[in-house]
Amino acid sequence: MTMTTIRIETISDTASGHVFAxxxxxxxxxPVMRSIPAFASHDELADQVLELLRAHFPDHFPFVEDPTIGV
Known part of the structure; x- marks a missing residue:
């Protein structure tokens, strides 16, 4: 079995005062990917990343009814 490690860092952009990943x-x-500095804080960015992961990687079998997406 092959395993991949993915690390996401939040970084402050001194020019804009915003945060990017x-x-x-x-x-x-x-980095294999970088966002634009468009987040107000590290916490806001972390919340956005976690929300995206929860939506695309549910913690249940994918072929069951999921009320969070209306299916």
Missing amino acids: EVYKDGDAT
């Missing part, structure tokens, strides 16, 4: 895979030094 960088996503790293398997300990690489270069």
Whole structure:
């Protein structure tokens, strides 16, 4: 079995005063993805990331009725 590690960092952008995210895979030094600095705080960005993950990676079998998405 192959396993991948994904790390998401929240970073302050001093020019704009906003926060952005960088996503790293398997300990690489270069991010595979970077957002624009569009978040007011590290907490706001973390909440957005967690909401996205919960929506796309439910903690139950995917072929059952899911009231959160109306199916």
